[in-house]
Amino acid sequence: MEEETNFNNLKYTIMNEKNLSYLEGNLLYTGFGDQLNEQLKTAIAKQQAEFTLKVETAVNNVPMKAELYFKKSGETDVYFFNKYDVQLKTGKIDEEITQTFYIDKGHGITLKEAFNLLSGRAVYKELENKEGQRYMAWVKLDFSEKDTQGNFKRQQYHENYGYSLAEELGKYPIRELMEEKQRGDLVASLKKGNVQLVNFEKNGVVEKLYVEANPQFKTINVYDIQMHRIEKINLSEKYGQALSGKEQRSVSQSSKQAGKQGSDEDGGEAVPAKKLCPGKSQGIS
Numbered sequence: 001m002e003e004e005t006n007f008n009n010l011k012y013t014i015m016n017e018k019n020l021s022y023l024e025g026n027l028l029y030t031g032f033g034d035q036l037n038e039q040l041k042t043a044i045a046k047q048q049a050e051f052t053l054k055v056e057t058a059v060n061n062v063p064m065k066a067e068l069y070f071k072k073s074g075e076t077d078v079y080f081f082n083k084y085d086v087q088l089k090t091g092k093i094d095e096e097i098t099q100t101f102y103i104d105k106g107h108g109i110t111l112k113e114a115f116n117l118l119s120g121r122a123v124y125k126e127l128e129n130k131e132g133q134r135y136m137a138w139v140k141l142d143f144s145e146k147d148t149q150g151n152f153k154r155q156q157y158h159e160n161y162g163y164s165l166a167e168e169l170g171k172y173p174i175r176e177l178m179e180e181k182q183r184g185d186l187v188a189s190l191k192k193g194n195v196q197l198v199n200f201e202k203n204g205v206v207e208k209l210y211v212e213a214n215p216q217f218k219t220i221n222v223y224d225i226q227m228h229r230i231e232k233i234n235l236s237e238k239y240g241q242a243l244s245g246k247e248q249r250s251v252s253q254s255s256k257q258a259g260k261q262g263s264d265e266d267g268g269e270a271v272p273a274k275k276l277c278p279g280k281s282q283g284i285s
Contacts, residue, residue, distance in 0.1 A: 019078050020044055023070070026081045026103065031111030032057075036068070043070070044079060059115040064088050066111070081106070088118045099141070100151050104128070116193025117141050122157070122215050124165075124191035138163065138215035157215040165190060165213050168220045172239050175199040175206070195223070202239055 023044075024037055036053050043051045050071040057064050065087040070079050083102045090097055097118060101109040113123045122140040129135065138157040145153045157163055166187060169177060176182040176198050189196050195212045209230070210223040222230045 015077065016044065022106070023079060023081055026106040027068075029106060029110070030081075030084070030103065030108070032066070032068070040070075047077070048072075057111070059112055062088070062115070064111070064115065086111075086114050086118065088115065097143075097152075098150075100149065110192075113193055119193075121193040121195070122213055123193040124213075127156070135159075138213070140216065155216070161215070161218075163215040163218045165215075165220070168213075168218070169211070172220075172222075172235070173201050174211075175201050190220075200239055 020041055023040055024034065027036055027040070028034065032055065035057075036055060039053050043053065050069070052070070053068045055066050055068070057066065066084050068084040069082050071082055072079050081103050083100055085098060085100050087096045087098050089095070099114065099118060101114050109117065109123070109125070113125075117123055117139070118141065120141070120143070122138045124136065124138050126134055127137055127139070136159060138161075140155045140157075141152040142155050143152055147153050169186070169190075174186075176186045186196055186198065190211070190213045193213075195210050197208060197210055200207045200209050208225055210225075210227060212221045212223075214221045219232065222235055224230055
C-alpha cells in the first residue's frame with residue numbers, strides 16, 4: 001500500500017511539473033515572459049479549481065495591466081490558460097480601454113498584438129471557424145460596437161477580401177524590399193500589427209518614413225518621421241514614378257514572395273510615442 005501511495009505521489013508530481021512547464025511555455029509564447037512563473041507555481045500547488053494572476057507591464061514604454069485566467073480541467077488535475085484581460089490607457093485623461101483575448105491550446109493573440117489591436121491597427125492571424133477549419137485573416141477591433149461580454153467586436157478581412165500587403169508595399173520604392181531578409185522581416189512585422197520604419201528612395205535621395213498595414217482599405221498607411229499621416233495622393237505624386245515598370249514588377253514580385261516567407265521574428269522599430277486613441281492608427285510599433 002505504501003509503495004502504491006509513493007508511486008501515485010511520484011506520478012502526480014511528474015504530471016504537475018509537466019503542466020507547469022506547459023503553462024510557462026504558454027506565457028512565454030503570449031509575451032508575458034517568465035515574470036509570472038513563481039506565482040504560477042505557487043497557485044498550482046494550492047490546487048484550486050481556478051485562479052488568476054495579475055501583472056503590470058509595458059509595451060513600447062506604454063503601461064499595460066493584464067489579468068490572466070487559469071482553470072483546472074473537469075476530468076484531470078491539469079490547468080489551462082484560457083484567456084487574459086488587458087487594460088490600456090487611451091489619449092483621454094483617466095480613461096482606460098479593456099479587452100479580453102482568448103487562448104486556445106496555448107495559442108492566440110500575443111500581448112504585443114493585443115497592444116497593436118487596442119491601438120487601432122490590424123493583425124494577421126490564423127483563426128478557426130465553428131467547424132474546426134483553420135484559415136488566415138486580418139483582424140481589427142471595431143471601437144464603435146461591443147458584444148454581449150463587453151468586448152469590442154472584431155472585424156475580419158479574409159484572403160478572399162482581396163488585400164495583398166506585399167503588393168501594396170511593392171507600389172513604393174522601399175529600400176528594404178530589395179533584400180530578401182529585410183523583406184521578410186518587414187512583412188512579418190507589419191503582419192503583427194507593428195508600425196515599421198523604412199527608407200523610401202528616389203533618385204538617390206532617401207527619406208525615412210513609417211508604414212503600417214491597412215487591410216480595410218486595401219492599402220498601407222504612411223507617416224512622416226513625426227508620425228503625421230501622409231495622404232496617398234501626395235505619396236503618388238512624390239514616389240509613384242520612382243521606379244521604372246520593370247523595377248516596379250521586380251519589387252512587387254519580391255514582395256509577394258516575402259508575403260509567403262515572412263519570418264516569425266517580432267520586428268518593428270520604436271517610433272515617437274503618442275497618446276493612444278482607440279480607432280485611430282498610432283505611432284507606436
